[in-house]
Amino acid sequence: MSLVAETTHHLQPLITDLGLILMTAGVAVLLFKKIKQPLVLGYLIAGFLAGSNFDFFPSITDHKSVEVWAEIGVIFLLFSLGLEFSFKKLMKVGGTASITAITQIICMVFIGFSVGHWMGWNTMDSIFLGATLSISSTTIILRAFDELGVKGKKFAGIVFGALIVEDIVAIIMMVLLSTIAVSQQFSGMELIQSVFKLVFFLTLWFVGGIFFVPTLLKKAKNLLTDEMLLIISIALCLLMVILAANVGFSPALGAFIMGSIIAETTQAEKIEHLIKPVKDLFGAVFFVSVGMLINIDTLVEYAVPVVIITLVTIFGKAFSSTIGALLSGQPLKQSVQTGMSLAQIGEFSFIIATLGMTLGVISNFLYPIVVAVSAITTFTTPFLIKYSTTFSDKLERTLPVKWVKAIDKYSTNTEAIKSVSxxxxxxxxxxxxxxxxxxxxxxxxxxxxxxxxxxxxxxxxxxxxxxxxxxxxxxxxxxxxxxxxxxxxxxxxxxxxxxxxxxxxxxxxxxxxxxxxxxxxxxxxxxxxxxxxxxxxxxxxxxxxxxxxxxxxxxxxxxxxxxxxNAREIVKAGRSRQDLTPWDGHMTTFEIAKESNIAGKTLAELQLREQLGVNIAFIRRGEVMINIPGRNERLFPGDEICVIGTDNQVQEFKVYLDKHEIEIPEKVAETDIVLKQIELKNEEFIGKSIRESQIREKTHGLVVGIERNRKRILNPESHLILEQFDILWVVGSKKLLANFFKD
Incomplete structure (x- = not known):
């Protein structure tokens, strides 16, 4: 009994505190979803209410247990980020995003360090301030882009690429900051050794991981249920966490590396889906624990530094990112849009600040200041993105004509010399x-x-x-x-x-x-x-x-x-070569018999799509080929029609035609018409409806299916808005489709 009582005594504060955290987080989620504000901000406020610095609400009793939950939250946040990251994405980012991100990071580290020294802070506080100000928030930017409907614009692609580069630089920065914090000196040799050590282990873990982990998942594929796959993926994550900790790196680095390794496997999407609830749970705990450190008295005392650092963040990041984009060869308008989109700090800034507190090298006031600046810039980001076009137009009219022409000339010349020798x-x-x-x-x-x-x-x-x-x-x-x-x-x-x-x-x-x-x-x-x-x-x-x-x-x-x-890409490519696999769809050719009573009727009159769910890919009339026929096209005796649909739909269509005396041709001539699966990336028609995208007019093609967020839409309406990463099934000319859907 005494053992049970002792166990209950230890569990009670842990369970009570976790319950309080999740309760406040749940209320914050509902409230901030209702008022359409970022959930991260809601978690921060929930943490403040549940913290010991706010006396009008039940508070947590055991801070150490919350710190443990928060550390677990960071691990799963970084693991999830690695699943979305993939080192191959970094290779595809290109020079524009890399130059933009690196220019912005270097400038903000220097500006943050200088501002910290100017305000009389010690050296470590100034260094960590510069580091926290250099990394933009992926969560806030993605949400703002979704709300404003600008994900399909060209500058959004540059921003996404820059965020990928910033993520990997943030990981490197954490390693270097740990080295500086432990040695308490700025020895160039120490930093060089840390960089070499990081490169060595990153290369070793990535090469070894890619060699063994996909093979393990592939061999055990038939044995893995969702439950087992979740357990194995978490086990692999924690194994890499242990390896990283044993060689002196942050556990979060190990989680990030394993996530990026699993991102190259064929099971990546499924694991990402399975791990999402775990990440959301512990991520909420992490952000709530961040909010617990907010102290109103500290913020009032350091109100002036909060205002100064907020202004430095907004104007410094906007300016430095704009300069980086200009240096990479982007036009003035897109550079300004990119810069104003990246003018905030977020989750990685919290993680870097947490690292400083864990190592005991930063002052207590820095953390709540970073949280306050993040909260303010969360509100300003959508407005900056929204008015970036107006501001860029005004700036272009304000700047001397000579400068604008020089920027345009530089941009044109840079685009011309981007080929690799x-x-x-x-x-x-x-x-x-x-x-x-x-x-x-x-x-x-x-x-x-x-x-x-x-x-x-x-x-x-x-x-x-x-x-x-x-x-x-x-x-x-x-x-x-x-x-x-x-x-x-x-x-x-x-x-x-x-x-x-x-x-x-x-x-x-x-x-x-x-x-x-x-x-x-x-x-x-x-x-x-x-x-x-x-x-x-x-x-x-x-x-x-x-x-x-x-x-x-x-x-x-x-x-x-x-x-x-390349397993993930190979499977993806194989899927794109199949005939509408998710719906078991395929193309089947029939011939209209002379005695058929549907001959002479238009497709609009027959309403085949509305009644049976099938689409007509083409009509062959003697030597004439009518690709993707319109509603007013008539069917004539002897026409060969190619019908696209699922097994059941095609069978129903066959039964339908049997009633009208049709003949099936013994041999079907070759045709240029194909059914192609395409992942939507081209910004030209993202954000437009199917009708506005003019896919039909420009490719003589027909969109017969869309897969979006693992949900499948067959025969989508023409007013449906296309989104980035939609998977389209289009039937049309092979050549025209290939030319139209070039990245």
Whole structure:
């Protein structure tokens, strides 16, 4: 009984506090949903009401337990963010978004640090202030874009790309800030070591994760229920959290990395759907815990700094982002729209501030100031986005004509030189090869010396056995680092020019020397220097005797990795080649018999779509092909009609035609008309109705289905508004569809 009583005593405050948090969060959700304000802001206010700084409402009793819940919330927030992130997205972001984001981050870190010093704050407070002001809020921007209906505009694409870059920079920043906070000094060498350490483990975890995790999920696919998939994904997340913590990184970094690894698997969408309730639950707890730190007395005392930092955030971020977009070659209007969209701080700022408090290196007043600035900029963001076009037009009229022309000329010239040269491709391919294989080789050597060598070193030839095992594992990677040809076509072209021959030969020699260095490092780990030198000569000799076997072994490993890396796209592409898979739809051709009594009637009179749900893809009339016929098109005896619909719909149509004496042709001639699945990304028609998009007029095509947020709409009405990432099923000319739906 005493054990039960003791357990109840410990559980009571934990359960009571969690219940209070969730109750206030629930009320905040309902209220802020009703008044159409961001839920994050509601959670912050709910946290303030449930905190000990507000005396007119029940307060939490155990702050430590809430901190634990908040840390778990950060882990799941970052894991979910990783699921949406994907490193491949970063590769596709492009120079415009990267330059915009990096320019803004550098400027705001410097401005924030300077403002902190100007207000008399200590160095660590100033550094963390600059870091928190440099990262914009994805949640607030997405919500504002949805409300204002601007997601389809070109500047929105730049903003989304910039947010992706900011997310990964924020992760790097957290690692660097942790290093600075722990060492309490600004040693350049310390920071360089931290960056190299981060790159090493990011590369190792990502390469290893992509090699093993998709394979695990693929092999167990038939065994995994939703419950098991949720448990396994959370287990993988927490495993990476443990690995990150053990090597000295933030647990949140591990969660983010595992999320980005799972984002490349075919199960990514399902896992993201399953993890969403968990993320929402603990995310709410995190933001409520942030609100608990708001102290009205502190805010009143630091009201002037709040106002100053708010103005610095709005004007500083808007200006620096605009400059970044201009530097990347964007026109003035789009640059201003981009800058004014990014003028706020949000969830990552809270996480960075939480890091500072956890490490005990920032003052107590900084956290509530950051929360207050975030709350104010949450309200100002929609207005800034809404009036950004008006402001850019006014700015264009205000600026000297010479400046406007210079910006336009620079933008045009920048667009013209964005192509990547052969030399850049060769350099990038070789650097990728060197970095990835260096990380793999060093990691395997260190792991082997740590785990394999202790198992066998007691035997007479223990070191030799450990060295042979390690060499066997690494031999394909040694071959790839030294001899594998990369960017072969570009190298062949460049070798014809004398100025490139020397650099290319130097790169090849560098790769060979690195291989010898790593081979020597491996042998020196297991043997004395003298024996290692002899073993090196023998190893190199053996290495050159079996190049074909090493080549074959490496390509097996590489193909497995690439297959896992591209599995999601391969499945997606395969789905797009299928015939309206979600509805089991397909195209079937019939011939109108001479005796059919529907001959001579228009499609409007027959109302086939309204009655049976089928669409007419084309009518073949002798040598004449009528693609996507209009409502007033008549059917004549001998016409071949191509009908699109599900199995049941086509069967019903067949029964319908059987009553009117139809004939089915034995052979159907080839046609250019196809049923194509397309993910809507082109900003030209996002936000327009199907009719306004002129898909029918420009492609002679017909939208027969839409999938939106996993909900499927068959035969959508022409007034339906198209949204970004809608999946359209369009029947029409293969050539015209391909040209029209180019990204």
């Amino acid at each position: 052969d030399w850049q491709m060769v350099l990038r391919a070789n650097m990728t090869q060197i970095v990835i294989h260096s990380v793999i080789i060093v990691a395997v050597i260190l792991l082997s010396s740590e785990y394999i060598l202790p198992l066998v070193e007691s035997s007479p030839f223990g070191n030799a056995i450990a060295a042979l095992i390690t060499l066997f594992i690494l031999s394909p990677f040694f071959w790839a680092l030294s001899l594998r040809r990369v960017a072969a076509k570009q190298v062949q072209v460049l070798m014809k020019e004398r100025k490139y021959r020397g650099p290319i030969i130097m790169i090849v020699l560098l790769r060979m020397l690195l291989t010898l260095f790593y081979l020597g490092f491996m042998l020196n780990t297991f043997f004395s220097p003298e024996i290692a030198l002899i073993a090196l000569v023998v190893a190199v000799a053996v290495y050159f005797i079996f190049p074909k076997k090493l080549n074959g072994q490496y390509h097996k490993i590489e193909n497995h990795f690439i297959s896992n890396l």
